[in-house]
Amino acid sequence: MTQSPELSGFPPVLAPDAAILLLGSFPGVASLAQAQYYAHPRNQFWRLLGACLEVEALHLLPYEERLRVVVRHRVGIWDVVASCRRKGSLDAAVTGAEVNPLAAYLREHAPRLECIGFNGGLSWKLGRHLADHGYRVCRLASSSPAAAMYSFEQKLEQWRPLFACRS
Numbered sequence: 001m002t003q004s005p006e007l008s009g010f011p012p013v014l015a016p017d018a019a020i021l022l023l024g025s026f027p028g029v030a031s032l033a034q035a036q037y038y039a040h041p042r043n044q045f046w047r048l049l050g051a052c053l054e055v056e057a058l059h060l061l062p063y064e065e066r067l068r069v070v071v072r073h074r075v076g077i078w079d080v081v082a083s084c085r086r087k088g089s090l091d092a093a094v095t096g097a098e099v100n101p102l103a104a105y106l107r108e109h110a111p112r113l114e115c116i117g118f119n120g121g122l123s124w125k126l127g128r129h130l131a132d133h134g135y136r137v138c139r140l141a142s143s144s145p146a147a148a149m150y151s152f153e154q155k156l157e158q159w160r161p162l163f164a165c166r167s
Contacts, residue, residue: 004085004095010037013067014076018110019165022049025122026081026097028089028144036063037077040089042145044152045119049075051156052163076110080118080127090146091122099126103133115165119143138162 009026022045030040038045046066050058053073058066070077084097106113116135118124120142131137140162141147141155150158 004087006083006085006096007032008083009079009081009100010035012076012078012105012109013037013070014078014110015071015074016110017074017112018071018076019074019112019114020162021076021078021106021110021113021116022119022140023102023116023123023127024077024079024119025091025126026079026084026086026094030089038143039063040145043143044145044155045143047152048143048156048159052159074112076113080123089144091120094122097126102127102130106130106135107133115162117159117162120147136165 007026014021024037027037028040031037033039046059049070050056053069053075055069058069061069078100080099080102081094081097082100085095086093114136116127116130116137117140118127118137119140124139128137141150141158143155
């Protein structure tokens with residue numbers, strides 16, 4: 001049996017004035033292929049984020065414009081895992097995960113960061129220690145199409161309270 005190739009994630013989308021950070025686990029196959037966060041057409045990330053930011057058509061904008069809107073709203077996007085091996089897109093298939101240096105990086109590059117939302121179970125498992133560094137953290141229902149047990153509305157209900165940090 002051949003070993004999966006080592007995969008590398010994306011750099012953070014994070015401005016120094018960010019108040020909120022959404023941390024995923026690691027980009028899926030579609031995201032890696034397109035070099036875009038949350039590129040799978042059934043992933044609800046951009047719809048959820050648009051609803052939370054009251055930018056309803058966010059998911060319809062070109063990717064670079066979506067990123068500009070996110071930064072303007074003082075929201076950052078990153079993943080907990082910097083590199084790993086994985087076949088497919090499921091978090092359960094991740095092996096050999098190398099975690100990003102989250103606390104040190106965030107302290108230096110996003111000094112106004114207050115709240116971190118973890119998009120799914122693996123990101124929560126590997127990153128919830130950030131609460132020990134003074135951040136308000138919360139586990140969010142995953143935006144992944146694999147998390148079909150929650151409707152869009154149920155996910156949105158979990159996501160919305162995080163965005164009170166921007167006020």
